[in-house]
Amino acid sequence: MEIFKEMAKRGHEQLIFNFDQVTGLKAIIAIHNTTLGPAIGGCRMLPYASEEQAIEDALRLSEGMTYKAAAAGLDFGGGKAVIIGDPANDKSEALFRAFGRFLETLRGRYLVGEDVGTNEQDLMYSAKETPYIVGLPEAYGGSGDTGEMTAIGAIFAIRAALTYRFGTGSLKGRRIAIQGLGKIGYPLARHAVDAGAHVIAADINPHVVGKAASELHIEPADPWTILETHCDVLTPCALGNVVNHETIDKLDCHIIAGPANNQLEDVGMGDALRERNILYAPDFITNAGGLMQVANELTGNRQDRVRQQVENIYELLLAVFQRADEDRRSTVSVAMDMVEERMKFLHAIRRIYTDGG
Numbered sequence: 460m461e462i463f464k465e466m467a468k469r470g471h472e473q474l475i476f477n478f479d480q481v482t483g484l485k486a487i488i489a490i491h492n493t494t495l496g497p498a499i500g501g502c503r504m505l506p507y508a509s510e511e512q513a514i515e516d517a518l519r520l521s522e523g524m525t526y527k528a529a530a531a532g533l534d535f536g537g538g539k540a541v542i543i544g545d546p547a548n549d550k551s552e553a554l555f556r557a558f559g560r561f562l563e564t565l566r567g568r569y570l571v572g573e574d575v576g577t578n579e580q581d582l583m584y585s586a587k588e589t590p591y592i593v594g595l596p597e598a599y600g601g602s603g604d605t606g607e608m609t610a611i612g613a614i615f616a617i618r619a620a621l622t623y624r625f626g627t628g629s630l631k632g633r634r635i636a637i638q639g640l641g642k643i644g645y646p647l648a649r650h651a652v653d654a655g656a657h658v659i660a661a662d663i664n665p666h667v668v669g670k671a672a673s674e675l676h677i678e679p680a681d682p683w684t685i686l687e688t689h690c691d692v693l694t695p696c697a698l699g700n701v702v703n704h705e706t707i708d709k710l711d712c713h714i715i716a717g718p719a720n721n722q723l724e725d726v727g728m729g730d731a732l733r734e735r736n737i738l739y740a741p742d743f744i745t746n747a748g749g750l751m752q753v754a755n756e757l758t759g760n761r762q763d764r765v766r767q768q769v770e771n772i773y774e775l776l777l778a779v780f781q782r783a784d785e786d787r788r789s790t791v792s793v794a795m796d797m798v799e800e801r802m803k804f805l806h807a808i809r810r811i812y813t814d815g816g
Contacts, residue, residue: 460511460514462514465518466518471490471491472491472492473489473490474488474489475488475490475565483554484542485544486540486542486561487543488565488569489520489541490537490538490569491521491537491538493536494805495534496533497568498525498537498568498569499536499537499538499569499570500524500538500572501572501577502539502572502574502585503540504541504575504581505542505543505546505576510543517539517540519721520720523742526794526798527743528747529802530794531750535570538569538570540569542558550581555584556587556588559589560588563588563589569591570591570757571585571591571593572605572753573605583599593756594752601753602752602755602765605749605753606643608748608765609746609749610718610748611650611748611766612772613643614647615769615770615772615773616716616772616773617630617635617694619716619740619773619774619777620714620716620738620740621714622777623776623780624738629654630651630654630656632656633656633692634656634688635651635657635658635691636659636680636685636688636690636694637658637659637660637694638660638695638717639697640662640667640668641696643746644696647718648660658675658677658678659677659685659688660677661682661685662682686709687710690711691714692712694718698720699719700724701722702722702732704724707731710735713736713737713738714739714740715732715738715739716739717740717745718746718748720746729790732789738780739790740779740790741776745772751768752765779797782797
């Protein structure tokens with residue numbers, strides 16, 4: 460990988476490598492764009508097959524965070540940290556405190572929350588070394604788990620897509636296929652069932668599926684074929700790249716609306732979905748509820764304000780769908796243009812000098 464060439468292509472500002480020999484920490488921090496404000500984004504820990512794969516993940520995810528924050532109307536940029544390691548075996552207090560020390564050197568340029576492979580306890584260790592942590596438990600000054608609010612935002616996204624495609628946002632009787640029953644997928648399934656949907660769900664952990672079938676009365680599905688399930692709405696809640704050149708022709712849904720990051724292998728998949736008449740709710744809008752929650756910690760921690768921002772996902776997506784049809788373009792390209800327009804006018808405004816007094 461030609462790192463600077465890749466950064467230039469995506470518009471990144473910084474890629475920072477952090478290594479601590481004592482704890483074995485290998486962390487990469489990607490800061491995409493800070494036009495709107497300091498970068499914000501989660502810390503992911505996975506046993507990446509290669510350093511190049513870890514770099515690619517950090518670059519893709521941080522870019523997505525820029526679009527997510529801007530689309531949500533938040534004055535933050537996009538960042539992401541990835542730690543190379545097995546979250547089941549390689550975690551320690553010392554490792555996450557070392558990560559916190561490295562984060563402190565950025566002096567607030569990047570604010571970190573949890574992500575795949577990390578949890579509140581991990582970041583509580585990091586918070587002993589730096590104040591630039593968001594999403595901590597309420598007892599420690601944070602707003603707590605973001606899974607519920609992200610799930611609520613995804614429900615509003617699903618309602619918007621149903622309204623645009625079928626004329627009503629009601630989930631009653633709709634077939635919703637959920638891929639992944641983790642901290643977002645499970646509450647999303649609960650909300651969908653409560654709204655009267657018929658939920659088909661899959662997860663690589665059979666115990667989680669069994670729990671959901673027992674508690675929520677969902678229909679279990681094979682995790683390897685869930686994308687091919689006949690449904691009204693396909694809701695990806697796991698890892699990214701689920702819509703790719705291999706899966707695109709196997710999809711049997713009217714709508715894709717889910718909180719997983721980077722669902723499309725590339726922007727061209729948006730055009731392919733449009734050709735197949737599948738309405739796509741861009742993931743960086745659909746999954747913004749959790750980001751809205753943690754960003755709110757920095758401006759007063761008002762839950763009523765968060766709820767209002769999350770409900771706005773519905774109207775924002777309706778505007779995206781309408782403009783995409785008017786322009787005969789994919790919803791993802793339209794949403795990206797809307798984000799870039801916001802960044803351009805704020806960049807112009809912030810050329811006005813103030814002395815901070």
